[in-house]
Amino acid sequence: MASLMKSFVDVSPGSQFPIQNLPYGVFRPSAGASPRPGVAIGDSVVDLSVLSEAGLFKGPLLSSSSCFSQTSLNAFMALGRPAWKEARKTLQKLLSDGEPTLRDDHVLRSKAILPMNQVTMVMPAVIGDYTDFFSSKEHAVNCGTIFRGGKEDALPPNWVHVPIGYHGRASSVVISGTDIRRPRGQTSPPPGENAPEFKPSALLDFELEMAAFVGPGNELGKPVSVDEAADHIFGFVIMNDWSARDIQKWEYVPLGPFLGKSFGTTISPWIVTMEALDPFICDAPEQDPPALQYLTEKNRFTYDIPMQVAIRPKGESKASVISNTNFKYLYWTVCQQLAHHTVNGCNLNTGDLLASGTISGPSFGSLGSLLEMSVAGSREVKLEHGGVRRFLKDGDEVVMSAVCEGDGFNVGFGECRGKVIPAFNS
């Protein structure tokens, strides 16, 4: 504790963004300005384009790179782990309390370090493909029971062998704070009818997920082994995979979810790096039956990341927490997901997003969707600050957060938030 690294930038006790975190995002310093990469520290944002132009990245991999002068993080993410480590080392040194370079250069400092509440966060990366996995055993069992009936057969026979995933819609992945329009669509025929209904979704839900950004990709036809997979992961963001359960239920056989998901997917703006998450490594669940060889990790681990979901109804000032869960419950790790994804030769590109699937824990208070909490709408979910929900109402804001508690510091993800607005009226 005595030797805990500190920054000259103000970081309040308990802040999610101490010098031990330094998550990457992309922001506009003012309305007209072009987006540029930054890192969060305390309540401030460090403009990496300014530091780069000032020649402060002096390491061999970054000194002549233009990666921090781009409007997305893709160029930086493509450089790979050695460059990420170099950047982290440089930034931790530049921002540490004993280092005068930036601390005492008041002109540079005022240009490079901006109050977070004065900047606008934008999408951190250009996402090529977005893949959504289905890695929580608890969630898979809960969904199987609800959608296919019968707890005994709830888990499909492939589930314990295959890190099941599907292609999601990349175009509608949006940054935290973007309103989500309630989707319209076809739903099952009402009892006694043959024709489906067409209407705004009546069963709008969230799904709490964690999503990994791919750093260096792989060539088409060249799989990445499970033990090499970690070097392809740049960092994590919180994701809300908004889901319209009634649309999803009617459409998903036989080709999977489509319009029940593609109307919007929200991510938190700050990408927390694997280096920052290192202190929170923990054991991953044991796998029974054992995974096939291509999915067997020499060093199997995951991360202890407590996560939370809250709902703030329209007009309310307080959000009601409805779930406390943890990333560590997931059965399939991100390395297993990535190895599986590429084992057929599929190529990943820098900026691709691999989402975990809904994160549900073993207890009632640790579920990752209203579908599960309300048991498909059959029970009311109580909001601590008043009201009940089975599914989301117009005006509801869903706020997801995740904070790792370290020894004397936190490593947080900030928030992933989005408000439901009424359906399109043609």
Next chain:
Amino acid sequence: MASLMKSFVDVSPGSQFPIQNLPYGVFRPSAGASPRPGVAIGDSVVDLSVLSEAGLFKGPLLSSSSCFSQTSLNAFMALGRPAWKEARKTLQKLLSDGEPTLRDDHVLRSKAILPMNQVTMVMPAVIGDYTDFFSSKEHAVNCGTIFRGGKEDALPPNWVHVPIGYHGRASSVVISGTDIRRPRGQTSPPPGENAPEFKPSALLDFELEMAAFVGPGNELGKPVSVDEAADHIFGFVIMNDWSARDIQKWEYVPLGPFLGKSFGTTISPWIVTMEALDPFICDAPEQDPPALQYLTEKNRFTYDIPMQVAIRPKGESKASVISNTNFKYLYWTVCQQLAHHTVNGCNLNTGDLLASGTISGPSFGSLGSLLEMSVAGSREVKLEHGGVRRFLKDGDEVVMSAVCEGDGFNVGFGECRGKVIPAFNS
């Protein structure tokens, strides 16, 4: 016939690329050169960057546009139908036999018009998202019978109401001529076993499809109506949606196809525009039950496009034709697909690809996959030049083509070809 438009560029009788076609592609004139847009005419390619630099696009929408100086067609496709019509009018005039501007300027002509066999075709557009539909009723019934058993229940109950689609993998869409590596993956446990196998796919297949490139997109939350949909479609290419049936069968419940498809998808290089396909408009199949209102077209039509599949085994000089089918058999039109895709508010971007799904006709000779022709491998498919197939062997080249026969001219798509190479050996 007397008034049929002709070009001064050599176009042999029966050519797929007469002046009535003018499909768009992107090519490299030589190995080191940067890619640029072109149109095909006869056995030649017209370099649009050269015509544009020479100031020959004089219309109001294109005279000051840099869309033909890009390395993809996205900028041109984003401009929309008025600009596409202006480009077509300009090109048909410039290339017509009575027009001296290009015909008699020998320096410009030799720079702008290149032999097709000396250029290299590359991907015509940057594809954001790729969506694959499931629009052939015959194919859906055949697959249902094979995968789910029983011809009576073969068609899922939603099929006649929903233009079913799913998100495909955009990163592995490749240009015709790219080798396709046989994928490895998990397949169902052998009889009496509990654990799945991991091996190179033994049931590798093609799927004959047509895919539409999206021109102007739509904003997130703003659906496109079925009667506006046509203005968002730039043109069509042939697609081979390579499929590993054994991997697909084991993985696809409950979230749909993933690694059974994502190892490669081939498209033909020339995008045939809707304007060129106008003479081939025909009635689309009647829909019973009637489509829901948002899918009901004021003017319902499709295109009469004969399509063919052939296999050329390793070492053979001749390809054996194994299917003759037609785009017009598809139950759901591309306008219905696009309206459905956006009805929930999902945004499409310029360059997105909407594929039809496997095109199977009503007869045995008009099926679009080996799965159907061999009835899941239970029968041999005879190759006219020798050999039989149930599924594809290493070294097999699959060649797909499509040619519309007009009144005195053809409008063809060229070829979509790809050769199967052996699985990755780690």
